[in-house]
Structures are given as structure tokens and as C-alpha cells.
Amino acid sequence: MPSAIPRATYRLQLNENFTFDDAAAVAPYLKALGISHVYASPFLKARAHSQHGYDIVDHNSLNPELGGDAAFERFSAALKRNDLGLILDFVPNHMGVHFADNPWWLDVLEWGPASPYADFFDIDWDLLPYRAKGGVLLPILGNSYGEALDKGEIELRYDAGSGSFAAWYYEHRLPIAPERYSEILRIIASAAGAGNEPAGRAILELAARYTGLRHPDRGEAPAFKAALREIDGAEAIITRGLEAYRAGAGREAQTKALHSLLERQHYRLGHWRLATSEINYRRFFDINTLAGLRVENVRAFKAAHALIRRLVAAGQLQGIRLDHIDGLHDPAQYCRRLLRLIRDAQETRAPFYLVMEKIVGEGERLPEFPGMHGTTGYESLNLISRVLLDGKGLETLDETWRQASNVAPDFAPVLRAAKQRVMETLLASEFTVLGRLLARIAGGHYTTRDFSADSLRQALELYVLHFPVYRTYITAAGPSSNDRALIAETIGKAKADWFGADEGVFDFLQDALTLELATKDRATHGRERVRRFALKVQQFTGPMMAKSLEDTAFYRYHRLLALNEVGGDAAATSLPVKDFHDAMQARARDFPHGMTATATHDTKRGEDARARLLALPELAGEWASLVGRWKSFNAPHIVTEGNMRSPSLAFEYMLYQALIGAWPETIDADFLARMKAYAIKAAREAKVETSWLNPQPSYERGVETFLERTLDEKKSPEFLSSIETFTRRISTIGILNSLSQLTLKAMMPGVPDFYQGTEFWDYSLVDPDNRRPVDFKAREAELADISKQPRWDDLITRASDGRIKLAWTHHLLTLRKTHPDLFANGNYLPLEVTGPHRDHVIAFARVHRREAVIVAAMRWFSPFTDGGRTWLNGAIEGAVRIEGLHAGAPSRTELPFAELFAELPVATREAAVRRAYKKAARGPGRAA
Incomplete structure (x- = not known):
């Protein structure tokens, strides 16, 4: 059996085109590569047809499109x-809803x-706005509700197999509350003129048996439906x-009848755009078809984890990778319950690998949740990336970005504007719910009832705009x-940005956020x-942070x-490099088994x-000059229409x-199609000239036209x-950077963690481009060839084909396999580097007892590659000092750069810890 702590994981994207059987077929290759766990x-x-699997509709069935139970076995x-373990990317936060496939949601x-x-x-x-009866808003209509009715797009149907009624809007099934069945049957029997037919009389007798408000109820409904099914001739x-x-159209009475029936359901149908302002169920981000689960509810937890x-x-x-843990009501509570479930399920309390998808903000300390080994590695x-980055060229890039885009290099205003846009559009519904709840709390006590709903909303808005990380973890x-402290600091920044009269609204907000209002002496709120x-x-x-930062600001700000x-x-x-070493020593101490990822x-x-x-x-000056030339070359390809410039100045710079x-290697139709798809997604995510909510076809066509022209050999x-x-030059440095990164x-x-296919060069764009099929047969064939004895000189001459990356990946994973306890x-242990080019090298040793592996990687390659x-x-001139480590000759105290990097920009050396140095080699870290 594989070790409880993975040696290395390999991410596989399963879908209808890559099933359980396909994954089984690549298992021998992954073992040969050095992987210990499939992720x-x-x-x-x-x-149906999900390409990612996050829109789960049944937590207790395996996906039939992957082959179901038999294929999983x-x-x-x-x-x-x-000898491979299995780690599942599990989704506890949300489920796929709407349509007709989620039995919980339909119920x-x-x-x-x-x-x-x-x-x-x-x-x-x-x-639920504009309606006295409670319910859930369903923003599924492609046009207004009235238009959908008038066009006959909403249809009441009867399912003879189940004896039930449902309204249908295309592929969306909308169950009708059984308490309305008697009424429906009476109207139907009358409309069909079936009062004197045996089946008609039976239908009316059944309806008459269930009268009064809320009948048939949940206990009576199965018998009602069964009786209806058994009436011979009822379906006709x-x-x-x-x-x-x-x-x-032209059927006013029937339209009003259907409308009257729909208005008395436990839902309200609406245009999909209503989701931005009136939705009343928690979603995954702004995706209407993914509804938030309340796994803090014990029954829900058990049902979702059976x-x-x-x-x-x-x-x-x-192992389990927990998706979007920050979306949960109480992540720590969830982790405790999950850990208890795992231990109860095991015959022995064997170690179990648990990691969480969690974005750690600048200066934020990762919470220590029960059982968690760390994050997925962002x-x-x-x-x-930052330790491989040459900072000396960033000032030039700042100025190049300013001149090319007319946007200042200060990122804070860009993020602030992105947050404002997201709060006013994509997540306006969720923010409205919070604002109403805060106003209700204030109105519940005489000391705070004079806080207006508007001032409370503005205060909360400023708090969210200034909140610097993804979330707090209050229980x-x-x-x-x-x-x-984080809440107090954020309240202080929000208050400084407030121009209204401060009558204690921020103190009230802070007391609400910290639960001070819920203490015994203030429970009147x-x-x-x-x-x-x-x-x-x-x-x-x-x-809010994810949509503002990752999916908006990152598509507006393109300095690098x-x-x-x-x-x-x-x-x-x-x-x-010192800060990198400090971070690694802290990681070895606090979360030594979290994932490390580069894709x-x-x-x-x-x-x-x-x-x-x-x-x-590293080539910032040349880059600045080239951008100016390219803008000049491509000026005739810019599409203008009135005041519209497509692409915009900032977007053109991003495209380069x-x-x-x-x-x-070759510019072809496939590459053009990929770039077009990426450009439209990037433009919509930026939410400036176009967006997902309000696409601007003329701007988007202009972007596509620009790409068509600039990538046409005859026109450009x-x-x-x-x-x-x-x-070609950037690619050479990039290959060297990639080997150091790896x-x-x-x-x-x-x-x-290795994302599928990245053993070869990975120049993909954002999803779905990075989810294209992987040619595993080619990788398997190359690994069989190069794993015997890599010839680095041969691999270097053909570096562009990716075999050198595959070979080095196999070498590193073999080291991990050879020294499992060490890794x-x-x-x-940070290692000192000396010499004129010491700033170009990162060196450290992994040490465990008497074993050690010395690692050195170069950076900033321009001077050494012309x-x-x-x-x-x-x-490159200099050396890595290895006092206390025995590598080669017994008296050796350093490894010269010229020897380490004679062929590759990276090097590893197996070593032993000298007895006299054993204590010092422990360093500030500790064994996990």
C-alpha cells in the first residue's frame, strides 16, 4: 500500500472523454514516472456532460459518465x-441545481x-421580493417571466409513471406542490369534459378526498400519486x-391559470439577470446553477458523505482534497466532523491525507484546521515565481505598462474598482441579503434603531471593500x-473612508461582526x-475577493x-532568497505535507x-522598445467604431x-481559435469593455478581428x-526557468503535485484551454526511452520537444522515492552561496538523520545565455558551501557552480551528514 503521505501526486481531469477505464490505463505510466497518488x-x-465534475447532483453515486461502479472497481x-493511492477532489460546499437531475433540490x-x-x-x-408567500427565486428564464408565458415556453405536464405534475421550462423541471393537485384535477376534468366518464369520475372522487389547505400533505402524497397512477384512462x-x-399568445385565460398556479408554488420563476439583485439562495460565487450546501447541518453532512x-x-x-473550504459556514467544525467520519470508517486509525483549497493572503497565517496537512499549494x-523573478527590470515594466495602457502601476485602485463592480453586479444579491439582515438587527433594539438601512449598507460596503483577505474564521x-484584530483594522480603514456623520454605525458594525452584540448582556439585538x-x-x-481579484482585477492589470x-x-x-528560505523553513515546521503546485x-x-x-x-528594455514597434505595426489592425477601440490599449498590451x-511551434488555425477564445474570456472577466452579464458583440468582434489580422502572415x-x-529568445530563458521552477x-x-500533461512543456491558457486531452501514450513511450539513462546533451539539443522536462521530472521523483523519509x-537547510554570481543561485539541502540531498537552482539567465x-x-562563477555535508571527496567544503551547472541550470547531489554537524543540520525546522 502507498504511504499515508504522498510522495508525489498527479492530477487527472475525469470526464466523459477520460473515464475511470482511461485513468486505469495510465496507472503503470504514473508509477514509472514516480507518482505515488492519483489526485x-x-x-x-x-x-450530464460536465467537463469538470464540480456540479455534483448526487453525492452518493459515482458518475455514470465515467463508467459507474463497475469501471471504478x-x-x-x-x-x-x-501501488498507487487515490485522492479525491471533494465538493462539500455546493451542488448543481435547476434542470431535472438533483433529487434533493427537486424535493x-x-x-x-x-x-x-x-x-x-x-x-x-x-x-422573496414582491411576494407575500415565501419561496426560492429561480433565475432560469432566458427572457422576462411574462414573455416566457406569452410564448408558451412554460408548460404544465403530467408524468403518468409517477402520478405527479410539474411545470417545464425547456430542460428545467419545476415540481408542482401536491397540495394543488386536487385543484388541478378538477380543472382538468372539467376542461376535458370527462365528468361523466368512469376515469373522469374516479379522478374527481380522488380530488374530493383531499380537500382543505395543504392537502395532500407529505404523508398523504405518495398514496394520492399511486391512486392517480392506477386510474385506468386517467392519462388520456x-x-x-x-x-x-x-x-x-391569444390564450389569456389559460395563461392566467398557469400563472396563478405557478404563483402558489414554493418558488418564483424569474429572468436569469434577476440573480444579480434578488437571488435568495447562496450560490458558489455567481453561478446560479450551483447552490450552497449547509454541511454545518448534521443531517446534511451525513447525507452528503455516505x-x-x-x-x-x-x-x-x-486522501481528500476539499474544494473551496472558505465557502463553508464553519470550516473548523467541518474538518472535525470529516476527521471523525474517516476514523470511524477505518478498521484501524490509519493516517489519511487531507488538504484544502485555500488562498492564503499576503501576511495571512494559514489556519490550523483539524486533520489538515495543508493547502493545495498556491x-x-x-x-x-517571485524568487525566480529579476526585480531589477520591474521599474521598466511599470513604466512600459503605464505608457502602453494609460493605467498607473499602482494595483490597489484597480482592485478597489474591481470590488466595487463585483459588489454592484455579480454579488449584489448576496450583499443585499446581508444589508437587510444588518438593518433588521439594528432595528431590533432602541439604541440602534435610528441607524438607517442606507447608512448601514454603506458602512458594510466600505468594510468589504477594505477587507484584505478572503475571510475570517469566527465560530x-x-x-x-x-x-x-483583522476586523478592527478593517473597520478603521473603512471609517477613514467615510464621509457621512459617524454616529456609532461603525462601532455597531464591528460589534456585530465580532459577535459582541450576541453576548448575554446585549442579547436584546x-x-x-x-x-x-x-x-x-x-x-x-x-x-467577493475571488471574483474581484482573480476574476476581475487580474484581467485588468497587466504589468506582468x-x-x-x-x-x-x-x-x-x-x-x-533569504525570504524564500525563511518561508521554506516555516513550511517545514508548520505544514511539511501540504501540496506544492506550479499548475x-x-x-x-x-x-x-x-x-x-x-x-x-530580464529583457525589460528590449520589451519596452518592441511593444512600441508592435503597436505601430498593428495600428492598422485596430478596429474602431465611434469611441470604441478594439482591443483597448490595456487589452492590446495584455495580448502581446x-x-x-x-x-x-507553428501558427495555425487551432492556435488562432485558442487565442480568440482566451481573449473573449479575458475581456469578459475584466468587465470593462464587455462582460458575461452584458456582452458587447462589436467590441468582441473587434478583438477577434485584431487577432485574425495580426496572426496572418500576409497582413502582419x-x-x-x-x-x-x-x-524564441524568451523561450530559451523560459525553459531554464521552468527547470528551476520544477x-x-x-x-x-x-x-x-503534477497537473496532467505537464511532464512536457505546458504553454496552455486558462481553462478550458488547460483541460485539453493529454497524449499519455507519447509520454509513456518517451519515459520508457529516457528513464534508462538520460543523455542530457541530446535532450538539450531537443529541449523544445519537452523530453528534457520529462527526464528531469523522473530524476527528481526517483530521488524522492529513494529517500522517502528525508522528503x-x-x-x-539553507546553503550559503559565494562568488560573483551568487545572486543567481538558490541552494538548500533537505536533511533527515544522516541523509541529505543538496539542491541548487539558477535564476536570472539572461547574462549566461546572451x-x-x-x-x-x-x-557562472561561484560555489555552494556544504560544510557539514559529505558529498564526494571527504574534505570537500564547496561545490563550484561550473561543476553543478555544466549542463543544466539545476543540480542535485546525494550527501551524508557529518556526525559533528548532525545537530546543526537539524536547523530550525522539525520532523513532522
Whole structure:
């Protein structure tokens, strides 16, 4: 069996085109590569044709499109034959809703608050605008409700197999509350003229048996439906009678009848745009078809984890990656329950690997949740990028960005504007719910009832705009000292930005957020309501930051796209090597088994595209000059229409970087199509000239036209020649950066995670581009060839084909396999570098007892490659000092750069710890 702590994980994207059987087929290859655990995308039953699996509709069934139970058993057996563990990307925060495939959601629509699943979803039943009856808003219509009725797009149907009624809007099934069935049957029988037919009389007799408000109720409904099914001839009569509800133009009575019926359901149908202002169920970010789950509810938790428990008990699951943990009501409580479930399911309390998708903000300390080994690795991704970045060129890039885009290099105003836009559009509904709840709390006590709803909303808005991280982690017991300090600091910044009269509104808001209003002596404000507000704010700030930072600001601010990465800071500077060492020692001490990643399914571009772009500061002067030339070359290709310029100045600058990052061997129709798709997504995410909510076809057509013209050899020969020449140089430095990036990821503290296909160069764009099929057969064939004895000189001459990356990946994973305890439990020891070029090298040792592995990686390659025109020339001067470590000759105290980097920009050396040095080698870290 594989170790409880993975040696290395490999992410597989499962879908209908890559099933359990396909995954089973690559198991031998992954074992040969050096992987210990497959890290699978969600494989529970998801919406039909889902390409990612996050829209789960049944937590307790395996996805039939992946092959179902039988195929999973074959997959599980293949993993065991190859000594591979399995880690599941599990989604506890939300489910796919609407359509006709989620039984829990459909039951809620049918029975409303009386459904046993009603409290599984985070629904504010009483906050349905313009309607006295409570319910849930369903923003599913493509046009207005009235228009959908008049066009006959909403249709009442009878399902003879179940004896039930439902309205249908295209593929959306909308169950009718059974308490309305008697009324429907009477109207249908009358419309069908079936009162004297035997079946008609039976229908009317059945309807007469259930009279009065709310009948048939939940207990009576199964018998009612069964009786209706058994009436011979009922289906024919009902089919005729449904004409009484056949809405459409010229059918005013029928349209009103259907409208009257729909208005008395536990839901209200609405245009999809209403979701931005009136939705009353918590969503995953701004996605209407993903409804938030309340796993803090014990029944909901048990129901959503029954299959997980069975897989753990069967020994078919060795780890879980928790998706979007910041969306949960109380992550710490959830982790405790999950850990208890896992331990109860196991025959023995074997270690189980648990990591969480969590973005750690600048200066934020990762919460220590029960059982969690760490995060999925975005913080390590950004640390690696920054330590490989040459900061000396950033000032030039700042000025180039300013001149090319007319946008200042200060990132804070860009993020602030992005937050404002998201709060006013995508997440306006969720913010409105919070504002109403805060006003209700204030109105509940005589000391605060004079705070107007408007002033409270403005104060809360300023708080959210200034909130610097994804969320706090307050529980019903109250905030930690860190959370209390964070709230106070944010309130202070919000108050400084307030221009109204301060009559204590911010003090009130702070007391609500910290649960001071819920203490015994102040419980008159409504303890449960205050708790609900404070905990819901936490669930709001996470999506707010994600949509504002990752999905808006990163698509507006393009000073250096390599830094616009999930969990990163677009305005970041280069990270000093000492700070990198400090971070690694803290990681070895606190979270030695968290994942380290350089690419995921959510990263904004491929890891090697990012490594290319990290080279731009090294050639910043040339870059600035080239951008000016390219803008001149391409001026005739800009599309103008009135005041519209397509692409905008800022977007044009972004496109040049995106092209360099993704530049292929050959410019063809496929590359043009990929760039177009990326450009439209990037423009809509930016929400400036166009957006998902309000697409501007003329601007988007202009962007596509610009790309068509600039990538056409006949129309843009000078531009294509110039960018290809420059990209060839950037690519050389990028390849060297990539090898250093790979080395740091695989050798630093943590579990290296490899996204599918990235053993070869990965120049992909953001999803769905990074989810294209992977040619595993090609990788398997190359690995079989090069794993015997890599010839680095041969691999270097063919570096562009990716085989050198595959070979180095295999080498690093072999080291991890050879020294499992060292990499699982070893310390991180910074090594001193000396000589004229010491700033170009990062060196450290992983040490455990008498074992050690010395690691060295170069950075800032322009001086050693003639600006990317040649491969690494070996002229780097200096050495890595290795006192206390025995590598080679017994008396050796240093490893010269010329020896370490004779062929590659990276090096590893197995070593031993000298007895006299053993204590010092422990360093500040500790074994896990």
C-alpha cells in the first residue's frame, strides 16, 4: 500500500472523454514516472456532460459518465496493482441545481420548507421580493417571466409513471406542490369534459378526498400519486385537460391559470439577470446553477458523505482534497466532523491525507484546521515565481505598462474598482441579503434603531471593500485574537473612508461582526440573528475577493502576467532568497505535507507559459522598445467604431504577453481559435469593455478581428517576424526557468503535485484551454526511452520537444522515492552561496538523520545565455558551501557552480551528514 503521505501526486481531469477505464490505463505510466497518488477531479455524479465534475447532483453515486461502479472497481484495482493511492477532489460546499437531475433540490421545490432537504440548502425563505408567500427565486428564464408565458415556453405536464405534475421550462423541471393537485384535477376534468366518464369520475372522487389547505400533505402524497397512477384512462383525460393550462399568445385565460398556479408554488420563476439583485439562495460565487450546501447541518453532512465513508471503509480512498473550504459556514467544525467520519470508517486509525483549497493572503497565517496537512499549494506557486523573478527590470515594466495602457502601476485602485463592480453586479444579491439582515438587527433594539438601512449598507460596503483577505474564521464561540484584530483594522480603514456623520454605525458594525452584540448582556439585538449575520459575512467575503481579484482585477492589470496568478499579487516584487528560505523553513515546521503546485486546473496559464513571462524583466528594455514597434505595426489592425477601440490599449498590451506565453511551434488555425477564445474570456472577466452579464458583440468582434489580422502572415509579416524572434529568445530563458521552477517544487518541503500533461512543456491558457486531452501514450513511450539513462546533451539539443522536462521530472521523483523519509519528514537547510554570481543561485539541502540531498537552482539567465540567444554557457562563477555535508571527496567544503551547472541550470547531489554537524543540520525546522 502507498504511504499515508504522498510522495508525489498527479492530477487527472475525469470526464466523459477520460473515464475511470482511461485513468486505469495510465496507472503503470504514473508509477514509472514516480507518482505515488492519483489526485482525481470530482467523480461523484455530476450534471450530464460536465467537463469538470464540480456540479455534483448526487453525492452518493459515482458518475455514470465515467463508467459507474463497475469501471471504478477496475480503476481501483489498477491503482492497487501499481501501488498507487487515490485522492479525491471533494465538493462539500455546493451542488448543481435547476434542470431535472438533483433529487434533493427537486424535493425542495416540491415541498418548500417542509422538505427534509430544505435546510440542506442555504435559502432565505422569507426574502422573496414582491411576494407575500415565501419561496426560492429561480433565475432560469432566458427572457422576462411574462414573455416566457406569452410564448408558451412554460408548460404544465403530467408524468403518468409517477402520478405527479410539474411545470417545464425547456430542460428545467419545476415540481408542482401536491397540495394543488386536487385543484388541478378538477380543472382538468372539467376542461376535458370527462365528468361523466368512469376515469373522469374516479379522478374527481380522488380530488374530493383531499380537500382543505395543504392537502395532500407529505404523508398523504405518495398514496394520492399511486391512486392517480392506477386510474385506468386517467392519462388520456389529463393530457386533454392540460389544455386549460396551455399558456401562449391569444390564450389569456389559460395563461392566467398557469400563472396563478405557478404563483402558489414554493418558488418564483424569474429572468436569469434577476440573480444579480434578488437571488435568495447562496450560490458558489455567481453561478446560479450551483447552490450552497449547509454541511454545518448534521443531517446534511451525513447525507452528503455516505459514499465517501464507504470508499474510505473499503480502502479505496487514501486522501481528500476539499474544494473551496472558505465557502463553508464553519470550516473548523467541518474538518472535525470529516476527521471523525474517516476514523470511524477505518478498521484501524490509519493516517489519511487531507488538504484544502485555500488562498492564503499576503501576511495571512494559514489556519490550523483539524486533520489538515495543508493547502493545495498556491502559496508555494507564487513564492517560486517571485524568487525566480529579476526585480531589477520591474521599474521598466511599470513604466512600459503605464505608457502602453494609460493605467498607473499602482494595483490597489484597480482592485478597489474591481470590488466595487463585483459588489454592484455579480454579488449584489448576496450583499443585499446581508444589508437587510444588518438593518433588521439594528432595528431590533432602541439604541440602534435610528441607524438607517442606507447608512448601514454603506458602512458594510466600505468594510468589504477594505477587507484584505478572503475571510475570517469566527465560530459561534466568537473570534480569535487574530480575527478580532483583522476586523478592527478593517473597520478603521473603512471609517477613514467615510464621509457621512459617524454616529456609532461603525462601532455597531464591528460589534456585530465580532459577535459582541450576541453576548448575554446585549442579547436584546437577537443573538441568533447576529450570529447568522457574522458567519454569513465570512461566506461572502471569500467569493467577493475571488471574483474581484482573480476574476476581475487580474484581467485588468497587466504589468506582468506571470504574477497574475491565483493566490498571488499582481504588483508583487522579486522575493529575496533569504525570504524564500525563511518561508521554506516555516513550511517545514508548520505544514511539511501540504501540496506544492506550479499548475492546477484553475491557474491562469500553463506553468511553462508563466516561466517564459518571468523572463520579461530580464529583457525589460528590449520589451519596452518592441511593444512600441508592435503597436505601430498593428495600428492598422485596430478596429474602431465611434469611441470604441478594439482591443483597448490595456487589452492590446495584455495580448502581446499572452501570445508570447502561449506561442507554439507553428501558427495555425487551432492556435488562432485558442487565442480568440482566451481573449473573449479575458475581456469578459475584466468587465470593462464587455462582460458575461452584458456582452458587447462589436467590441468582441473587434478583438477577434485584431487577432485574425495580426496572426496572418500576409497582413502582419513584420510583426510576426519580430515577435517570433523575440519569443524564441524568451523561450530559451523560459525553459531554464521552468527547470528551476520544477526543481524547487519537487525538492522543497511539501508534496509536489503534477497537473496532467505537464511532464512536457505546458504553454496552455486558462481553462478550458488547460483541460485539453493529454497524449499519455507519447509520454509513456518517451519515459520508457529516457528513464534508462538520460543523455542530457541530446535532450538539450531537443529541449523544445519537452523530453528534457520529462527526464528531469523522473530524476527528481526517483530521488524522492529513494529517500522517502528525508522528503516526508526532513528539515530544510539553507546553503550559503559565494562568488560573483551568487545572486543567481538558490541552494538548500533537505536533511533527515544522516541523509541529505543538496539542491541548487539558477535564476536570472539572461547574462549566461546572451539574452536568450544561446543555451546556458556555463560561465557562472561561484560555489555552494556544504560544510557539514559529505558529498564526494571527504574534505570537500564547496561545490563550484561550473561543476553543478555544466549542463543544466539545476543540480542535485546525494550527501551524508557529518556526525559533528548532525545537530546543526537539524536547523530550525522539525520532523513532522
